[in-house]
Amino acid sequence: MAVERFHIHVSDDILNDLQDRLHHIRWPDQVEDSGWERGTDLSDLKSLVSYWRDHYYWRAQESRLNRFSQFRSKIDGIDVHFVHERGKGSNPMPLILTHGWPDSYLRYEKIIPLLTDPASHGGHPDDSFDVIVPSLPGFGFSGRPNHPGFNNSRVSQMWAKLMTQELGYTAFAAAGGDIGSGVTRYLAANNPELLLGIHLTDVGIIRSLLTAQNEAELSEEERQYKKNASEWISQEGGYMSIQSTKPQTLAYGLSDSPVGLAAWILEKLRAxxxxxxxxxxxxxxxxLLTHIMIYWVTNTIGSSTRMYYENSHSLPPLGRIEVPTGMAIFPADIVLPPKSWAERNLNVTRWTTMPSGGHFTAMEEPELLADDIRAFYRPLRRK
Incomplete structure (x- = not known):
């Protein structure tokens, strides 16, 4: 289908069903004084769910989200939902932003106006972008693939079609974090002729360093990374093991219980x-609740976790990327990548160490991220 306007409207039946579920919860108990040590804290979750049931108003959030120009288009048989906001400068650069898990296209909600209209936010109009923010297949308002193979590389090929065939751009910029970092790197690897540059906030778990047998060949920074990443996986990576091996089993509980869904997502947002x-x-x-609601009202938590399975079972190897790359490193992110590894595998032309912020960069520190994206792409703009 051609590109069509999209407007969010969740049916009353879905919202009424949610209210019914929030009024009939069977809570588990919790080890005394354990807090968040063993998972999502019971008292904190009860407090948020009470607000969700009695004070949260989806229709107000829905109206707020609909202020963005949203569209859908069918690519490779999958409906792709995306925001497309035009820049207000004289020559906006097209920029596609790719989110991760357990967030959604809302990861970039706060920085869209900072990038499309920098002059209104302390920047220069020559740094403006046309911003495109798609929902990954299986996430939010995009379609849910029901056949295998939708990994980072496959999605990158869909994004190339979206930007060129559907939207008519001949060259563009790309940025992302979490799954979005992987998609963005495959976009640069598979279609370097289309990319003006890529901007990343992380590179995921670097498996080649974790499995390196000869540590003498690694830099001190890389050896420390191997230690830190191994510890993080053993303490915090249980979700990743489940979603990479048996996502379908997990999907039954999270799709049926809004409280279970909230607990699964909140733990990651906090950590x-x-x-x-x-x-x-x-x-x-x-x-917090609007991010959870995107998964609930679209029933996409199960299809979103399948991306982990696909990336673990069908993702092709990724070689060195020659497209100019900017890295913005936020200190509280999951496991910070070694600069030595990044420079071997990416054409790093800008490396910024941020003063604050974690994994959900655009949600936590939108001004810092927007400033870095503008600065990185400034010398790459075509006049």
Whole structure:
């Protein structure tokens, strides 16, 4: 189908069903004084669910989200939902932003106006972008693939078609984090002639360093990374093992229980953000719940976790990327990549160490990220 306008409208039946479920919860117990040590804290979750049931108003959030120009188009048989906001400068650069898990296209909600209209936010109009933010296949308002193979590389090929065939750009920029980092790197590897540059906030878990047999060949920074990443996987990586091996089993519980879904997502938002253990320090209750609602109202938590399985079972190897690359490193991100590894595998032309922020960079520190994206792409713009 051609590109069509899209407007979010969740049916009353879905919202009424959610209310019914939130009024009939069977809570588990919790080890006394364990807090978040063994998973999502019971008292914190009860407090948020009480707000969700009695004070959260989806229709207000829905109206707020619909202020963006949204579209859908069928690519490789999958409906792809995306935001497309035009820049306000004289020569905006097209920029596709790719989110990860367990967030959604809303990861970039706060930086869209900073990039499309920098002059209104302390920047220069010559740094403006046309911003395109798609929902990954199986996430949010995009379609749910029901056959295998939708990994980072496959999605990157869909994004190339979206930007060129559907939207008519001949060259463009790309940025991403989490799964979005992988998609962006495969986009540069598979279609280097289309990319003006790529901007990343992480590179995921570097498996080649974890499995390196001869540590003498690694830099000191890389040896430290191997140690840190191994410890993180053993303590925090259980979700990744499940979603990479048996996502279907997990999907039954998370698709049926809004409280179970909230617990699964909140634990990651807290652990991976620079919030000092207090979600309310970084996110409002409405912000947290709207992210959870995107998964609930579209019933896509199961299809989103399948991306982990596909990336573990069908992803082709990725060689060195020659497209100019900017790296923005946020100190509270999951496991910080070694610069030596990044420079061997990417054409790093800008490396920025940020003063604060965690894994959900655009949600936590939108101004810092927007400033770095503008600065990185400034010398790469075509006049």
């Amino acid at each position: 991976w953000s620079d919030c000092k253990g207090d979600l309310n320090q970084t996110y409002s209750k409405d912000e």
